[in-house]
Amino acid sequence: MDIPMGEIAAFAVGLAASGVVAGLLAGLFGIGGGAIFVPVFYPVLGLLGVDEAVRMHVAVGSSLAIIVPTSLRSFRAHYERGAVDIALLRSFVVAVPAGVVLASLVAAHVSSGGLRAIFAGIATLVALRLVFGREHWRLGDTIPGNPVRSLVGAAIGFLSALMGVGGGVMNNTFMTLFGRPIHQAVATSSGVGVLISIPGLIGYVWAGWGAPGLPVASTGYVNWIAVILMIPITLLVAPFGVRIAHALDKRTLEKAFGVFMLMVAARFVWTLL
Template sequence: MTQLAIMAAVLLGVGLFGGVLAGLLGVGGGIVIVPVLYHLLDLMDIDSDVAMKLAVGTSLATIIPTSIVSMRSHLRKDAVDVTLLKSWGPAIAIGVVIGAVLIGIVEGEVMIGVFAVTAAAVALHMAFAPEGLRLAEQLPRGVSRFGIGMLIGTISTMMGIGGGTLTVPTLVLCNYPIRRAVGTASAIGLIIAFPGTIGAIIGGWGSDELPPWSLGNVSLIALVILAPATMLAAPWGAKLAHSIKTRNLRRVFALFLGITSARMFFDLLT
């Protein structure tokens, strides 16, 4: 009971923090939830392969209500590009299906590696990319846009994140306004999380290695704690996104991602 109480308290705090980040930076709470939940499950002597898949699936389930709340907040501020969603959504959805299939095939160590590498890359971008850096005047069209969308959907699903972690930097580097990128990323999170959660449930269905109160690779106990907290905090972050400068917060978050990435690399090596 003591162990469960500590776990519940930690998850509540992580849910609030992740919800604020989802609204503020558009990165999605999954980038925080996955590593914390993974290490909590590891401390409970759950096999690392099972722990990673359970953390990813639970995170994706949590992102569904968070994305809805965050998206509604940004829609009220006209910060969601519906036209872009219509052209990019199908490619991202296909990537989600690919990612969900890969989760069922690959070992948990592969997913840890994907998370560690991507988190390190995002941390370096957030910490050191100069303000105003642009690689293109607009998001590529045609096959290139479709391929980028598929890649974002695939990697985001394997990491258990809503897509904002990859979507926002991609859009900003293509000369997209930051606040509109954040708002649009909140909607993309829903495109990723809903089918991704279904895939996680199917992928873990019937496994004997899962802890009690698991629906496939989704922990219902963690979901019940995390979802209300992220839903409560997401509008706070969305409100802050339109009223404060986020540079210093980006650097702090980059430090968190760097530490998280290093820890996961350490787990792989040991």
């Protein structure tokens, strides 16, 4: 790839900056940072000449790989504070990975345009919830048991794996709609990110195994250059996000993140036109 060193350096700086933001968001919202990584990776991979047919898949798969250590570190920090609902997390141990496996099967057959459309659609719904949602909204005072809980867990795993995100916003919404404190929801979401990212990494390696047009240093739809570059940054800053999460009213930040997600969704829609 004949790209000037100045442009490559600019890409690296952009990825590093996104890693700082994503790591903070991982701890702050329990989202794993994928909502930042995917929209950054997609255009960068395009500028580096990666085939359009696999570009979005690699962006999503690499994002899930990066989320593995980020979510583990975030979960540990929240767990040490005693904020995680371990009982709820255990009830998701089968359902969430099952949804991720199903998403991997879909990813193996869906086109790049289809994956972008899915990302844009889910991102729009998430953004609307962040911008217009209210903490006092309730569907009940107790989180429902099975089969509803398992179905919700599977849906969180499925939709998150298709987007390359850790499922934080979706799980936060689920828990707070049934009366759980936002800080407990955020802490538990970091554990949900672990349940999504590990099987998601394996699934996207399998889904893209032997696919033509993959960039150098890729195993399936996971590019290890991007992963190795981003992991140290996200690991370093994620605990700072956790500290902020336990000390800050996040409503303004939620609105800002919702607006960002709307902009990301609009950009992906534009690429489909």
